[in-house]
Amino acid sequence: xxxxxxxxxxxxxxxxxxxxxxxxxxxxxxxxxxxxxxxxxxxxxxxxxxxxxxxxxxxxxxx
Amino acid sequence: xxxxxxxxxxxxxxxxxxxxxxxxxxxxxxxxxxxxxxxxxxxxxxxxxxxxxxxxxxxxxxxxxxxxxxxxxxxxxxxxxxxxxxxxxxxxxxxxxxxxxxxxxxxxxxxxxxx
Numbered sequence: 001x002x003x004x005x006x007x008x009x010x011x012x013x014x015x016x017x018x019x020x021x022x023x024x025x026x027x028x029x030x031x032x033x034x035x036x037x038x039x040x041x042x043x044x045x046x047x048x049x050x051x052x053x054x055x056x057x058x059x060x061x062x063x
Numbered sequence: 064x065x066x067x068x069x070x071x072x073x074x075x076x077x078x079x080x081x082x083x084x085x086x087x088x089x090x091x092x093x094x095x096x097x098x099x100x101x102x103x104x105x106x107x108x109x110x111x112x113x114x115x116x117x118x119x120x121x122x123x124x125x126x127x128x129x130x131x132x133x134x135x136x137x138x139x140x141x142x143x144x145x146x147x148x149x150x151x152x153x154x155x156x157x158x159x160x161x162x163x164x165x166x167x168x169x170x171x172x173x174x175x176x177x178x
Contacts, residue, residue: 033178035106035171037156041149049150052139053157062132063093063158 090120093128103167103175108136108154113167113175 039046057063064072093110096102101117102110102125109129112122136154140147159168159178167175 033159033168033170033176035156035159037106037152039149039152039156041145045143045145046149046153048143049139049145049153050157052143053150053153056132056135056139056154057157057161060093062128062135063161 089124089127091118091124093124096121096124097162097166100167103169104155104158104162105169106152106155106159106171108132108151108158111169111175 041049093102096117101112101114101121103113105111109132110125112125117125132154136147136150139145140150143150162168162178164178166178168178170176
């Protein structure tokens, strides 16, 4: 009789421990994404290009 | 022509026209392909395949969109007097910036990373 009780307790403990293990780990990325772009154009032209490109990506078909 | 046949033909014509007028009809769409991690944005301003074995319709969509992007970049380059290569870079930065968290972008070393 006593053995059954211990078995039951052991099983319950095992169940609880398993439930406590995280199945999904959420971690921050190790380092930031590194992209070095040297855009080589005059600032006033860059501003225009940026504005046009912004509009371009408003289009769902292209982005 | 029997009325039934005529109705059927009218319905088919209407249906087909709607599809054609709705724009490009693709089995895959950019949003879902990106959400599935199949494609991502590159710093050169174009879409890339994260998974080489992506389905054919996704690969075709990527080619199609990239061609359209190139045409737009060329147009912007003409309008602003900027070199195409620089417009493409701005495109890349903008696209990567706009990419939502959890989707893939290519980093400076050519690696695909999740934002």
